[in-house]
Amino acid sequence: MNAVIDRLRRTTELIVGAEDLRERLESGRPLRIKYGVDCTAPDLHLGHAVNLWMMRQLQDLGHRVVFLLGDLTTRVGDPTGRSETRPVLSPAQIDANAASFLSQVSLVLRTDPEVFEVRRNSEWYDAMPVAELLSLFAQVTHAQLMARDMFRDRVAAGREIALHELVYPVLQGYDSFAMQSDLTIVGSDQLFNEQLGRHFQQRLGAPPQAVITTTITPGIDGRAKQSKSLNNYIGLTDSPRDKFGKLMSIPDSLVEAYARVYTELPLETVAALAAATGPAARDAKLRLAAAVVTRYHGAGTAKAELEAFRRTFTERTGPAELPELVVGQERMVVLELLRVAHPSASNSELRRLLRQGAVAVDGVRVEDPAAVISVGGGVVLKSGARTWHRVRV
């Protein structure tokens, strides 16, 4: 059964309880894999999918994913608005979000009842007397909780922690006991809470779950973690074309990580793609994009997207069929030209495009806002990673 763990290792950062996990895999018993989520509106991206694909591999071996909706905590009011971690949701919102979550999850996971189960933690908390909850609290210390990064950071920054936020990890930990989790696969930011799960299982006389944390890969900007607010991620529900285009826009330095973590390409192939330079680097990115699109939409769609991309974009002149921009003068300052191309952008946004080297005329980069462009018989203006215009007088 080392083979199973070895296969998971490609996207594993850390395994807590590896020996237990090996034994349980060898026992032949179907494992219960905790997939705990909160009830906020989901927008799953390739980063989340890393964990889902690992669960999918285990499903294909007969193990069961328990999709656990943490609905209890989302019903907790916070009239002060101090809680930064979880908004308060109505039952209808919770149901809507859960449905959306399930539909996104089903893009990767199997949802047939043999290997998939949906639970809500209100099942056990609604029936729990306050005295029993306090007994759980007696199993954990203030210092243990304050060891959590997020809490330490907040205290250091002089920000408040409401008491209910402080106790959430305890609830999340007890969930592992209540649902008899054997294993959970999470981002490293959840390691603390899931280790509390092990703590509670041991305290309450149950075998502790193994915890696998997965590799976190930066967003398509190559810098920050994928996040909604930065809009630097590839969503599972993005169209094949958007996925393909976003993958083509990543910096070369990301090709290795993306190919390793987001595809199943053999590791030798990944290494070759990462080593490619010059025109081959572009081909490597095409290969990566096709592999990712294949994973989610099948080989046929990937091939079609690859051809569409090749047909549309060329190295120097941009896509074959471009929107036309008709101007009144033959010679124009480049900033004026950009203003015509992006009527709703601010001056400072246009200057930033220039500064970032994102502007080119007939394939030649222009950085000086005062540069004068001769439109003549027509030129191709590139302004931004994927915006092209044909400019005519």
Added chain:
Amino acid sequence: MNAVIDRLRRTTELIVGAEDLRERLESGRPLRIKYGVDCTAPDLHLGHAVNLWMMRQLQDLGHRVVFLLGDLTTRVGDPTGRSETRPVLSPAQIDANAASFLSQVSLVLRTDPEVFEVRRNSEWYDAMPVAELLSLFAQVTHAQLMARDMFRDRVAAGREIALHELVYPVLQGYDSFAMQSDLTIVGSDQLFNEQLGRHFQQRLGAPPQAVITTTITPGIDGRAKQSKSLNNYIGLTDSPRDKFGKLMSIPDSLVEAYARVYTELPLETVAALAAATGPAARDAKLRLAAAVVTRYHGAGTAKAELEAFRRTFTERTGPAELPELVVGQERMVVLELLRVAHPSASNSELRRLLRQGAVAVDGVRVEDPAAVISVGGGVVLKSGARTWHRVRV
């Protein structure tokens, strides 16, 4: 109604919400006075009784004491034994302790249903869903709780705080809301928790209780707070004789505080007692002891005890009828003599008696453990504040 508050002021340290309290007293409505206790075995002493007498004054004006047993938290298991604040008790122990508490309380308070009510906080917590408890937690921050002295001290000393201990003040605070407390009279160590009561009442739209904290008076050793482990207190259930004897043993410096806080003697009388010196100081102490015994056991008993004390004890030779100690030698080292008088005491305890000046032979203090005593025709040995023997060969 300022008269009521003025009368309470004699033993008041601090009033939080004094203006509210004044208004409520003026409204003529009977107030609900929270008297919250935990369920440990009680041994109420004069210090506790200060608060009880204030409540009694208010009962005599028609206000109602709500004796609130915090039984919920005593049912919380702490299998690690880490909790330092509250032991776990069985329902039978809780009932037995509650009965003992009530019988002691009734030495001061009226317990007729017009002005006395018994409640348990399990009444509201047993019915409370976990989600509602978490909503309460949302009303208070980690920083607010950690402001409590006891928690700060523990953290500073590197000792642990179990999570259930951290949340207890929240429960105690919510109690004030649930039982509609108008006022609570507590030791200053409870101020923090009771201010949380005000906090919850305000948050939940109820008028906040006033909090009176009372003067804390040292134990009969004149140094430490009265406590069971130091055995330096006068229990409400102590016999009249023990009360009288213990009061006669206090240092002169305590007479003022004890007379002011533990009796209703006019303040001019208190000042006169405190100013007494020489033989008059002894008379002042007799007056104090009689006043305290009068308060708990009536004037008749107090008079009898005063006379018994006078009859029994004389300044130089101790009580008239003393237990006899027959020794084999006519001359003995004082330490040997003490060993005969206190067969179960250790050597170091006997040496401490000598060092403290508690040993006298025929009224002459002996401090040197090697001093040789001539028993001769018999001497009176004093060893400790109230232990006398007649020693014969």
